[in-house]
Amino acid sequence: MVKAVVGEETQLKLLEDRLIHSGLPSQVGLVIGKLNSDLDRGFVFDLIPTPPNDAGEPACSLIEAARDDKNKGSKGKSQVGSSSLFIDKDWVAEHARQVSRMLLGGIKVVGIYVWTSESSFKNSTLTLCQTVKGVAEASTLLKLDSDDRLLIHISYSPRRWICRNCSLASNITSSSLRPCDFKLGRVLSSLQTFQCTYNFDLRLPVCCETGSNLRKPVDILRHGISSHAKELQSAKAIVDGNLVSEEDLYASDGSHKVEFLLPFMKESFLACGNKEIDGLVVFSGSVCSFAYLNSKEPLSQALLNIKEDIIMSLQSRLDIMSDESGDDLSGEIDESMEQHFLHLDLKSLRKQRSLSFPRRVFVPWLADSYICDYLQSSETVEVLKEHCVELMSMEAPTDASLILEPEIVAPTLWANSFSEVAIPFSSSKSSPPIEKRNKELVLDEESLKKHAKSADFSIIAAVFVLFAAIIVGFFLFIKSSYTQ
Known part of the structure; x- marks a missing residue:
């Protein structure tokens, strides 16, 4: 359980000054940082306001309580109730989902903040707890490493900062909030950077007896990524050319190069045994990953963060492609339609299909850290700049040379047709490279x-x-x- 939280003084003071001069009666946004349950400590790097929704309405507003005229006193005075907060919980959760894709290993959406008076905060604790829970569910792609989330209240009447821990382990109620120590300090300057370029090659055969829930390439690939995450967890790490002990503290400054040694690869085709194969899905490429380690955290935390970041990056790309290809699925899907084959039953394919996934690019963020975004082959860095302004509430870099593009070649998905995989000699057409080698x-x-x-x-x-x-x-x- 997180008992103490340190916030980056520079960033949080800037936000407080902006809120004071804005004159806004209320605001809600995301808390970006790290939570370490082993240290019982949290680190807050930045607070990002949730932008207005598609209709231009703010995500948070005050609701005045109705007057109670039944209890008028002898002097004719009416009792006026205190105001409470209205929060568009779904919109805040959607903001958290998109921001979480842009954050790198170890840095996450760890809660929400709210700018409001003390009285309206007290009248809205249940709404705030429900918002915290929605944000946690939307921003978590992998298993939670902690059941804690933060709720930071910036009060303007009276002026003060209050941080509370909201536990997700039990039912969300107003009693779920626990106070924790909060102070401002320097947390970004002490971060160590770890970088890894991870090459992957997922070959996922589809057996005839596979359940009906694993018939589409999108579902097969999502299952394959989850399975690969388990293999990656057991990988040994080489840091700066040396095989390391994960429990040691890594005191060396600067940026560090990480490589992973996977255990002897299990032949994925053995999973089907002697069963016939309906098709084959191949997903291959490279993932560039960063992780940031606090000086008090062991090296194992950085390696765990990189491994999680690799898997989350693959899942994020799949979600992006799935969302885009699933937008026009109201009618019958034509196999020839670009990237819609992700949602087709693999057995219905009549030819081999390929699809390029988005590339990961990196943008300077706070201190020497980066955030990321994903660009399609047809998109430019202008799209990236728009996302930085809208989602991260930051100034987009004007110098394009500051944007890192280490993933030169985009990851690619190959889906082999049923007829070419299950009956390789029945077609006179040229076969995929894998099947050609088999024929030889x-x-x-x-x-x-x-x-x-x-x-x-x-x-x-x-x-x-x-x-x-x-x-x-x-x-x-x-x-x-x-x-x-």
Whole structure:
């Protein structure tokens, strides 16, 4: 349970000044940072306001309580109730979902903040707790590493900061909030940077007896990524060229290079045994990942953050492609329609299909840290700048050279058709590269017999020639002896 929280003084003071001068009666937004249950501490890097919704309405507003005229006093005074908060919980959760895709290993959406008076906060604790829960569900792609989330109240009447811990382990009620120590300090300057380029090649055969819930490439790939996450967890790490002990503190400053040594790869085709295969999904490419480690955290935390970041990056790309390809699924899907084949039953495909996924690009954020975004092949960095302004409430970089694009080649998905995988010799069309290699290695029984007969004949002919040569040589030797 998080008992103490340290906030980045520079960023939080800037936000407080903006709120004071804005004159807004209320505001809600996301808390970005790290929570470490082992240390019982939290670190807050920044607070990001939730933008207005599509209708231009704010995500948070005050609701004045109705007057109660029934209890008028003798002097004719009416009792006026205190105001409470209205929060568009779904919109705040959607903001959290999109922001979480832009955050790198270890840095996450760890809660919400609210700017309001003390009285309206007290009248809205249940609404705030429900908002925290919605944000946690929307921003978590992997298993929760902590059941804690933060609720930071910036009060302007009276002026003060209050931080509370909201536990997700039990039913959300107003009693779920627990106070925790909060102070401002320098947390960004002490972060260590770890960078990893991870190459992956997921080959996912689909057996005929596979359940009906794993018939579409999008579902098959999502299941394959989850399975690969378990393999990645057991990988050994090399940091700066040295095999390391994960429990050690890594005191070296600067940026560190990380490589992972996966255990001996289990042949994925063995999962099908002797069963027939309906199709094959191949997802391959590279993921560039960053993680940021606090000086008090062990190296194992950075390695765990990178592993989670790799898997979350793959899942985020799949979600982006799935969302875009699923927008026009109201009618019948045409297999020829670009990227819609993600939602087709794999058995219905009649040819091999491929699809390029978005590339991950990196934008300077706070101090020496980065955030990321995903660009399609047809998109430019201008889209990235818009996302930075709208979602992260930050100034977009004007110098394009500051944007890192280490993923030169985008990850690619290949989906082999049912007919080419299950009946590879039935089509006269050219086969995928994998099947070509298989054909070159496979000889049918009739061909083997022909080769065997040919080999027997060659041996007999060679013996006959050798025997004839010996006889001829013998007669020539005798003839030469008589001549002498």
